[in-house]
Amino acid sequence: MDFSQVLTRRQSCRSYDPRREVSKEDVLACIEAAGLAPSACNSQPYYFTVCTGEFGRAVAKACTGMGMNKFALDAPCLIVVREAPYNKTAAVGSKFKNQDYRSIDIGLAVSQLVLEAQNRGLATCILGWFDEKKLKDLLDTDAHIRLVITLGYAKEGDPLRKKSRKEIEKIVEFKE
Numbered sequence: 001m002d003f004s005q006v007l008t009r010r011q012s013c014r015s016y017d018p019r020r021e022v023s024k025e026d027v028l029a030c031i032e033a034a035g036l037a038p039s040a041c042n043s044q045p046y047y048f049t050v051c052t053g054e055f056g057r058a059v060a061k062a063c064t065g066m067g068m069n070k071f072a073l074d075a076p077c078l079i080v081v082r083e084a085p086y087n088k089t090a091a092v093g094s095k096f097k098n099q100d101y102r103s104i105d106i107g108l109a110v111s112q113l114v115l116e117a118q119n120r121g122l123a124t125c126i127l128g129w130f131d132e133k134k135l136k137d138l139l140d141t142d143a144h145i146r147l148v149i150t151l152g153y154a155k156e157g158d159p160l161r162k163k164s165r166k167e168i169e170k171i172v173e174f175k176e
């Protein structure tokens with residue numbers, strides 16, 4: 001798929017075909033794309049847990065509180081994104097410059113992950129609404145969990161939506 005098509009056709013999928021599994025090759029390619037993203041001091045302060053089957057269902061349930069994200073229960077694969085420590089230079093840079101590089105690095109990596117998924121005909125939704133404690137217990141980790149990504153194939157007939165975005169003038173200015 002051409003790059004601009006990848007950008008315009010990627011959309012948050014909230015209707016998955018529960019019978020179509022994602023191949024390990026596709027999952028690994030998406031994780032590899034995430035790992036190619038730039039990160040402050042090349043620190044890559046993140047770790048991905050690929051969840052399928054019964055485990056994936058438990059993860060999906062942890063994302064569905066208060067009626068949210070019910071579609072996650074149909075996603076055949078969920079990727080939990082947690083923080084990992086900075087390397088030394090990123091830790092020092094972050095402290096001295098008072099910048100949260102880790103959030104930026106995770107956002108960039110996840111962006112590349114979902115774009116590679118789109119490139120492969122897969123559908124994703126980034127989830128920021130989840131029960132972190134439940135996920136920490138499931139994954140047996142104390143690390144801060146930042147995102148969950150649903151990954152699968154959109155149900156047949158799931159329409160491509162028109163993008164709703166701020167007008168370009170509202171997000172950019174040019175100064176000379």
Ligand SMILES: Cc1cc2nc3c(=O)[nH]c(=O)nc-3n(C[C@H](O)[C@H](O)[C@H](O)COP(=O)(O)O)c2cc1C
Nearest residue numbers: 010011012013014069125126127128129130147163
């Ligand atoms: C950090 C983050 C958290 C999000 N959390 C959720 C979520 O919990 N549930 C959901 O359905 N969509 C979630 N989204 C998807 C956004 O709603 C979506 O990206 C935005 O509305 C733009 O739509 P599009 O992705 O279809 O272009 C999240 C996106 C981001 C980047």
